[in-house]
Every structure is written in structure tokens, then in C-alpha cells.
Amino acid sequence: MNFRDVELLSAYLDGQLSPSDSARLESRLASDPQLRAVMDDLRSARGLLRKLPQRRAPRNFTLTPKMAGLKAPEPRAYPTLRFATALATLLLVVTFAVNGLTPLATRSLAAAPAPAYGMGGGGGCDNCGGGAPETAPQESPAATLAPFAAMAPTETPGPVTSLAVPTQAADLTQPTAEANAKSLPPESGNGQPPQVRNEAPIPFTWQIALIVIILVCGATAWFVRFNNERKIRKQWDKK
Amino acid sequence: MDELALIASAQRGDLDAFNTLVLAYQDTLFNTALRILGDEDQAADATQDAFLSAFRGINSFRGGSFKAWLLRTVTNACYDELRRRKRRPTTPLEPNTGDGDEMDSPRWLADPSLTPEQQNEADELEHAIQHCLENLPVEFRTVVVMADIQGLDYVEVAGAMRVPLGTIKSRLARARLRLRECLQGFWELLPASFRLREETNA
Incomplete structure (x- = not known):
């Protein structure tokens, strides 16, 4: 009985052995009580783990746009x-x-x-x-x-x-x-x-005309973007 | 909408599609983190981090098992959490003694379908298993959680952990053997079928 046998038994329990390896192991199990005992041990441990109850998440882990680092899409005029x-x-x-x-x-x-x-x-x-x-x-x-x-x-x-x-x-x-x-x-x-x-x-x-254009366009661009972001955030918050 | 379509939408930046996937997998990821870390709050943090990094890196998903891919992100988040814990060790709120005498039964573990006695036994057994899991080296623990608790096959576990298939087989066998040895210490908590077999073997 060595660790190689333990590996074979563990894989056998998971159905991961080839048919020929499985047949060989089964004939050994029939004649070797020690090998059978180890397999029972492994099966018990595996069974206990598989029966562990699945816990529900304590809260939802959905991401908000802010968490995901998303930015509101730019308005067309911007x-x-x-x-x-x-x-x-x-x-x-x-x-x-x-x-x-x-x-x-x-x-x-x-x-x-x-x-x-x-x-x-x-x-x-x-x-x-x-x-x-x-x-x-x-x-x-x-x-x-x-x-x-x-x-x-x-x-x-x-x-x-x-x-x-x-x-x-x-x-x-x-x-x-x-x-x-x-x-x-x-x-x-x-x-x-x-x-x-x-x-x-x-x-x-x-x-003067250029300064007026700069001020008007700059302020409008800022306002359009600010307003758009506020609108998008409201939509995201509703979701 | 099927999973592949949701993944494709999420890869185009659709957060709603990604959040649908989050709702489908959050219990799986949280359970995995909980079994690896053994602490609900840290497991919740790791789960949140995992989903965040999954969204950011979703374009690296190239097909195969999405569950295995997500489990890889959550195990990575757990490893980060364990590294942080190593740097800043904290005293656990629940006493975690070797003989299990002082183990608490947290309220969040309660299953309403069981009688108080059954619930108490189930809680204690679960706690014992968790204790034994935490005694395993983390790479063994991760394999056993993925294969036996989350039901991934060997190929999926190997893909998620990026280690050869042979290593998975070996780690799983070793982890099961160690768990069996550890659980001997909680003899009275084990189910009757488990004890009977042990008596027969003896």
C-alpha cells in the first residue's frame, strides 16, 4: 500500500480511471481488505464534503457602474x-x-x-x-x-x-x-x-468675439456633460 | 438569455448582463470563499473583489467553463485575503480549538428544516469539517473545495488552478486522506453510517 494506491482509489471514486485501470483496481479491492479500508476512508471524507450545505450569499454582489468604473456615455453635442x-x-x-x-x-x-x-x-x-x-x-x-x-x-x-x-x-x-x-x-x-x-x-x-465663443461653448459643453451624467446616474440608481 | 449571450454582452461592457451572471453565481463564489477562508465577512469581501476583477478581466475569458473561470478569480481573491491576514494577524471571534469544545454555532448557519437538536449536530459537524479544511495547506484546500464542494471535474479544476492534471489527482487524494485523519478527532459528531464503517474496518 503506497501513496500511488491512494491516488488510484481517489480517482476511482471520481470515475476518473480508465476502464482497464478500474477493472484492475476492483480485482485488487476484492482480495485486499486494507485497500478496501482506505477506499472507505476516502469515500467517507469525500461524502462528508459533498454533503456540506451550500450557504446563500449574505447579500447581492452585483456591481454598480461606480464600482465597475464605468463612465456615462458622452452626449452627442459634447x-x-x-x-x-x-x-x-x-x-x-x-x-x-x-x-x-x-x-x-x-x-x-x-x-x-x-x-x-x-x-x-x-x-x-x-x-x-x-x-x-x-x-x-x-x-x-x-x-x-x-x-x-x-x-x-x-x-x-x-x-x-x-x-x-x-x-x-x-x-x-x-x-x-x-x-x-x-x-x-x-x-x-x-x-x-x-x-x-x-x-x-x-x-x-x-x-472679444473669440472670448465670448470660448466662454459660451465651454460653459455649454460643461453643462451638457454635467446634465447628461446626472441623468444617467439617476437611471443607473433606479436599476 | 443564455449564459454565452450574457458573457458576450458583458464583454462589450454591458453591466446589466454581467450582473445577471453575478446573481447566478454569487452563492457558488461565496461558498467557495467561505470554505477556503472560514470567515463570512472575509468571504464576502473576497467574493465582491472576485466579481469586480471578473468584470474587468472578462475579455480574457476565451470559452470553456465559465464557472471554473469565476472560481479561479475567487480563489485568487482568497489568496490575496490570506496574504493580508498573514501580514495583519487577527484574533478569531469564534474560538477554534483542536478538540472542538468551544465551537460556536453561528446563527447564519441555521437550517430551519431541522429540529434544534439536529440543527445543533449539523452545525457542529459542519464546523468540524470547516476546521479540518482550514488545517489543510491552502493549495490542497482549494482543490478539495473545487472538486468535492463545487463539483468541478479534474480537467476543470486543473484549468482553474493552472496546474497539471496529475497534480490535481495527487492533491485531492492527499487532501481526502488528511481530512479523514482530522475528522477522527470529531468521532461523536460523525454520522452513524460513517461510524459504522469505521467500526467494521477496525
Whole structure:
């Protein structure tokens, strides 16, 4: 009697022996009382375990969406609103970049002979005499942005004054806008009006409009998602 | 809805389908955990953990016995619980002595179909078996719980435990032998048929 026999007996009880192995074991059991006793022991232990009552679960183990880490599906409008917000933000950054960089670029080209540290908008060119005629060819970037100025002529004093241009620049705004609308007549080459346009190629109203778009789209996106999640959670809680 | 369809839905993230499976298998998983851990609260925790990890890993189920697959998750949860217990040993609320003198009969074990005396005997026998199960090394205990208590066949047990079939056969034989030896200590609790056979053998 060795452990191999115990294994055979255990497998025999479970019907896991091949017919030939079973027949061989049965003939041994018929003639070996010790083997029979061990089989009875194993059968008793197996029988007791199989008769153990099955307990009912003390509670339900169903998962809630929160436990399962599920998220409420996004509302359809959400990606569009999110994209619109992101795009408007990007455009706003671009407008700031353009407005900030264009005057610098213009100044470095136009006022090449003048000192580079001549800050204060077009003030550096007011003193440099020959600078004015040279700024006329620099019209092209501003000219392409002329519709912007034409669309919001009254707003142009905003950025202009913020750049510390003398008050006479504000007086010149109206003719400038008109001049832009007429596709740059020759008198626009008098030096001063182009400088005014170069200070703010993208009007302030556009930036305001972009900020409004960002705020409205962002808030709507948040509200749509919040409302959707609340609705879905209510549905899940009902279940 | 049949089980395979529910599993397929659950694999697509349908929590309702998965919860239907939970309701069908929660008693099986809880019983398995209870027999391995011997503590109702810990068994409930292990069962909950098992269902949670089953939902998260349901896409790894590639067919075969879903019950065996679930039993694997619950035994893993039980092993985690046992490791935690080893790190933070606690005093058991129910005295668990070798001679069984002070064994309690928890109310949740009560079966209303038995008389109080029968119930008391059944409770004590069950407690004795549980005590002997807990004396087995955990890998033996798991095999015996899967095969004899949950009725899985050898192939399913081998698949669930990811060990060779021969190892299952060997562990099961050894576990049954050890249980028989342990139960000798609860002679007076054993059913008459069990005792008669023992007397005949003696």
C-alpha cells in the first residue's frame, strides 16, 4: 500500500480511471481488505464534503457602474462644443501673437536706420524723418487685413491708444478705414495712417468675439456633460 | 438569455448582463470563499473583489467553463485575503480549538428544516469539517473545495488552478486522506453510517 494506491482509489471514486485501470483496481479491492479500508476512508471524507450545505450569499454582489468604473456615455453635442472651444482658444492665441509680433516685425523693417530700442509704437519713426516714406511699402501686410479694420472702424482707437500713440492717431482712424475700403489710394502713403494699422492688424472686437465663443461653448459643453451624467446616474440608481 | 449571450454582452461592457451572471453565481463564489477562508465577512469581501476583477478581466475569458473561470478569480481573491491576514494577524471571534469544545454555532448557519437538536449536530459537524479544511495547506484546500464542494471535474479544476492534471489527482487524494485523519478527532459528531464503517474496518 503506497501513496500511488491512494491516488488510484481517489480517482476511482471520481470515475476518473480508465476502464482497464478500474477493472484492475476492483480485482485488487476484492482480495485486499486494507485497500478496501482506505477506499472507505476516502469515500467517507469525500461524502462528508459533498454533503456540506451550500450557504446563500449574505447579500447581492452585483456591481454598480461606480464600482465597475464605468463612465456615462458622452452626449452627442459634447465633442463639437469641446472642439469649438479649443479652436476658438487657439485662434485667440493666434490673434494675440499676430497683434504682438506684427508691429515688431514692421518696426524692425521700417525703422532699420533708427535705433532698435525706439519703443512707443510709431514714435520711433516720428523722429527719423526719412522713415515715413519707407513705411509705405510695408503696407502690404496691413492692407491684407484691411477688411478687419473696415468692419470695426470705431474699435481701432482701442489698441491704438493702448500702444501710446498720440491722440492725433485716433483722428486719423476714420480716413484710414475709408482708405482701406478703397483699396489703398495713393494718399495712404503719407506715412502716418499705415503706422496706425500696423499696431493692431487683428481688431480687438475679434478677440472679444473669440472670448465670448470660448466662454459660451465651454460653459455649454460643461453643462451638457454635467446634465447628461446626472441623468444617467439617476437611471443607473433606479436599476 | 443564455449564459454565452450574457458573457458576450458583458464583454462589450454591458453591466446589466454581467450582473445577471453575478446573481447566478454569487452563492457558488461565496461558498467557495467561505470554505477556503472560514470567515463570512472575509468571504464576502473576497467574493465582491472576485466579481469586480471578473468584470474587468472578462475579455480574457476565451470559452470553456465559465464557472471554473469565476472560481479561479475567487480563489485568487482568497489568496490575496490570506496574504493580508498573514501580514495583519487577527484574533478569531469564534474560538477554534483542536478538540472542538468551544465551537460556536453561528446563527447564519441555521437550517430551519431541522429540529434544534439536529440543527445543533449539523452545525457542529459542519464546523468540524470547516476546521479540518482550514488545517489543510491552502493549495490542497482549494482543490478539495473545487472538486468535492463545487463539483468541478479534474480537467476543470486543473484549468482553474493552472496546474497539471496529475497534480490535481495527487492533491485531492492527499487532501481526502488528511481530512479523514482530522475528522477522527470529531468521532461523536460523525454520522452513524460513517461510524459504522469505521467500526467494521477496525
